[in-house]
Amino acid sequence: MSSARAGNRAGVRPKRPTMVDVAREAGVALRTVSRVVNNDPTVGPENAAKVRVAIATLNFRPDERARQLRTGITGTIGAAVRRIAEVNPALAAIEQTARTWGQTLLAASTDFDEAREREILISMCRQRLDGIIVEPIGESHSYLEPELEAGIPVVAMDRPMSGIAADCVMSDNASGIGMAFHHLHGHGHRRIAYIGDSERVFSGRERAAAFRAALRSHGQPVEGLVHPGELTPERVAAALDVALHGAAPATALVTGNMDTTIAVLRLLGREAASRLAIVGFDEVPLADLLQPALTVVAQDTATIGRTAIELLRARIADPARPLQTVIVPLELRIRGSGEVRA
Amino acid sequence: MSSARAGNRAGVRPKRPTMVDVAREAGVALRTVSRVVNNDPTVGPENAAKVRVAIATLNFRPDERARQLRTGITGTIGAAVRRIAEVNPALAAIEQTARTWGQTLLAASTDFDEAREREILISMCRQRLDGIIVEPIGESHSYLEPELEAGIPVVAMDRPMSGIAADCVMSDNASGIGMAFHHLHGHGHRRIAYIGDSERVFSGRERAAAFRAALRSHGQPVEGLVHPGELTPERVAAALDVALHGAAPATALVTGNMDTTIAVLRLLGREAASRLAIVGFDEVPLADLLQPALTVVAQDTATIGRTAIELLRARIADPARPLQTVIVPLELRIRGSGEVRA
DNA sequence: CTGAAAGCGCTAACAC
DNA sequence: GTGTTAGCGCTTTCAG
Numbered sequence: 001m002s003s004a005r006a007g008n009r010a011g012v013r014p015k016r017p018t019m020v021d022v023a024r025e026a027g028v029a030l031r032t033v034s035r036v037v038n039n040d041p042t043v044g045p046e047n048a049a050k051v052r053v054a055i056a057t058l059n060f061r062p063d064e065r066a067r068q069l070r071t072g073i074t075g076t077i078g079a080a081v082r083r084i085a086e087v088n089p090a091l092a093a094i095e096q097t098a099r100t101w102g103q104t105l106l107a108a109s110t111d112f113d114e115a116r117e118r119e120i121l122i123s124m125c126r127q128r129l130d131g132i133i134v135e136p137i138g139e140s141h142s143y144l145e146p147e148l149e150a151g152i153p154v155v156a157m158d159r160p161m162s163g164i165a166a167d168c169v170m171s172d173n174a175s176g177i178g179m180a181f182h183h184l185h186g187h188g189h190r191r192i193a194y195i196g197d198s199e200r201v202f203s204g205r206e207r208a209a210a211f212r213a214a215l216r217s218h219g220q221p222v223e224g225l226v227h228p229g230e231l232t233p234e235r236v237a238a239a240l241d242v243a244l245h246g247a248a249p250a251t252a253l254v255t256g257n258m259d260t261t262i263a264v265l266r267l268l269g270r271e272a273a274s275r276l277a278i279v280g281f282d283e284v285p286l287a288d289l290l291q292p293a294l295t296v297v298a299q300d301t302a303t304i305g306r307t308a309i310e311l312l313r314a315r316i317a318d319p320a321r322p323l324q325t326v327i328v329p330l331e332l333r334i335r336g337s338g339e340v341r342a
Numbered sequence: 343m344s345s346a347r348a349g350n351r352a353g354v355r356p357k358r359p360t361m362v363d364v365a366r367e368a369g370v371a372l373r374t375v376s377r378v379v380n381n382d383p384t385v386g387p388e389n390a391a392k393v394r395v396a397i398a399t400l401n402f403r404p405d406e407r408a409r410q411l412r413t414g415i416t417g418t419i420g421a422a423v424r425r426i427a428e429v430n431p432a433l434a435a436i437e438q439t440a441r442t443w444g445q446t447l448l449a450a451s452t453d454f455d456e457a458r459e460r461e462i463l464i465s466m467c468r469q470r471l472d473g474i475i476v477e478p479i480g481e482s483h484s485y486l487e488p489e490l491e492a493g494i495p496v497v498a499m500d501r502p503m504s505g506i507a508a509d510c511v512m513s514d515n516a517s518g519i520g521m522a523f524h525h526l527h528g529h530g531h532r533r534i535a536y537i538g539d540s541e542r543v544f545s546g547r548e549r550a551a552a553f554r555a556a557l558r559s560h561g562q563p564v565e566g567l568v569h570p571g572e573l574t575p576e577r578v579a580a581a582l583d584v585a586l587h588g589a590a591p592a593t594a595l596v597t598g599n600m601d602t603t604i605a606v607l608r609l610l611g612r613e614a615a616s617r618l619a620i621v622g623f624d625e626v627p628l629a630d631l632l633q634p635a636l637t638v639v640a641q642d643t644a645t646i647g648r649t650a651i652e653l654l655r656a657r658i659a660d661p662a663r664p665l666q667t668v669i670v671p672l673e674l675r676i677r678g679s680g681e682v683r684a
Numbered sequence: 685c686t687g688a689a690a691g692c693g694c695t696a697a698c699a700c
Numbered sequence: 701g702t703g704t705t706a707g708c709g710c711t712t713t714c715a716g
Binding site for chain 1: 708709710711712
């Protein structure tokens with residue numbers, strides 16, 4: 001079965017043919033091969049044919065690295081996201097758009113790790129990518145200042161970057177939280193709690209602040225209702241306990257992101273979920289199949305991704321254009337869990 | 343706000359300093375700079391210091407492309423998967439392992455499209471990646487023959503490649519289907535139906551065949567019970583209708599992959615799901631939160647990913663080693679939907 | 685239309 | 701220890 005590799009001795013990687021080899025085989029100059037490979041029309045038909053034959057017989061494939069080194073452009077854009085291999089319509093949109101433009105996408109996971117993010121970003125810079133889209137994790141990205149100065153375009157997605165001046169596209173967190181709150185308030189709830197991500201995270205900060213603002217604007221007390229923090233099951237359980245079993249139990253709940261929503265649903269178990277009104281921030285997979293189906297305020301992640309890469313293109317085309325921050329609206333998706341009356 | 347870029351005129355990308363510039367700045371030879379950059383210990387401490395100062399003042403970053411061209415290795419492995427930006431523990435495992443080995447991962451989506459797959463694979467070859475992992479889509483990959491010959495290691499994941507000799511890791515589809523069948527049979531079901539992917543797809547073929555074999559080995563007729571085909575809602579609905587509303591309605595159902603499972607659950611609606619026994623092939627997100635919770639035969643995708651990259655490493659280390667196909671067992675996860683009695 | 689030669693930014697022999 | 705000199709494989713002036 002391994003006969004296909006019979007010619008290969010262990011460890012001896014056969015050398016690939018280069019343009020010189022092709023030129024020799026075809027009996028033309030190196031330059032002519034290059035022209036054929038790049039579809040330059042100024043090549044005589046018979047020469048072109050000879051070259052193509054030589055390419056086929058030698059199985060020549062141009063070395064992209066050499067071309068990139070010479071031309072100075074990589075035709076590749078980088079995406080440093082929190083998780084490739086997780087549902088991420090923004091990333092999907094970026095890849096699709098990049099492909100449309102004939103660009104390659106180099107995607108890597110920061111894994112919510114600041115050091116890892118830095119590694120990836122620096123590595124992308126060393127590879128001289130045409131541009132970088134990043135879902136920022138770290139608190140300061142000032143180490144990228146020299147890279148920006150050197151001309152590598154960077155666009156932030158989901159959160160702004162601090163320490164450097166980069167374009168940014170993100171959701172309208174405040175309005176999204178407001179939407180969720182008002183929806184529940186409109187269904188008669190007067191004790192609405194919030195459980196969400198830590199305020200050390202930008203979006204966690206924005207959403208918790210927006211929720212507090214919503215409470216105040218409705219003349220409600222804040223204490224016991226707003227629970228930002230780490231996303232451990234224990235912490236969420238504790239927060240849930242305070243919210244539901246205090247002196248004045250909440251009758252409705254806003255969860256600040258997908259992981260919180262799922263954690264809460266798991267904790268509530270099957271039946272309890274139908275007595276408490278819940279609106280989740282962020283879409284959840286199979287939300288429509290849950291019981292009751294989950295009402296969410298959904299981010300328009302596809303638009304976010306598309307905008308990110310468009311901002312990047314614009315920045316590449318004109319490094320001097322004014323910085324831009326795009327805020328993308330969210331959408332309330334009514335499915336049942338948020339329509340439980342008080 | 344755009345002051346940080348004040349120095350950049352539109353379109354004029356500032357040239358980055360090279361090693362020559364650093365050498366001049368530091369007053370040493372090019373070679374010495376190279377040594378410092380590569381942490382070569384044979385550099386005098388004061389020279390090293392001078393170089394480091396020069397690097398910092400000029401904001402020098404070595405150009406990875408040039409290094410790759412010179413050394414011949416890219417330090418990058420490619421993964422052509424069906425979808426990045428979707429849940430894919432195999433990809434996650436690959437990325438993590440690659441990182442551990444100091445390799446960069448270049449991931450791209452074939453998007454279930456044969457032409458796209460070909461584009462990506464060829465592009466990866468032109469970039470001279472150290473190796474490629476692919477979830478094959480196309481029916482023949484013989485066009486990769488020259489590339490293999492030229493020494494680029496390729497490993498197939500989830501399905502074998504046809505037309506070329508490549509290592510492969512995949513799930514034990516037949517056993518998985520057998521497990522699902524026997525589980526339902528053990529709960530008293532005597533009319534068990536199967537709805538799954540088209541038999542034009544390798545795994546669809548394997549699973550449908552295994553299901554037919556299971557039926558036969560239990561002396562049951564096959565007609566009306568095995569429904570492979572396209573994954574459109576209409577087709578699945580029609581298959582479901584035949585299975586449930588025929589002369590001898592099925593009392594249990596095996597769904598052949600995640601998309602089929604979800605389609606079926608959507609079609610059945612909330613209540614019907616608790617009367618029909620269902621075992622899904624493939625894990626489904628939030629399966630434990632559904633009602634009833636979904637029993638599945640889960641692929642060990644993390645192991646598949648880890649195995650894929652280990653096979654790749656082994657192949658890179660020894661191109662002459664015998665071809666290997668690794669079959670990974672599946673696991674029955676009992677949650678409720680598969681334990682409804684006949 | 686085609687060819688010779690220079691060079692992209694770096695590493696690797698081989699002197700000194 | 702350090703510097704000099706070749707290239708890696710390609711594109712690109714610039715002559716023919």
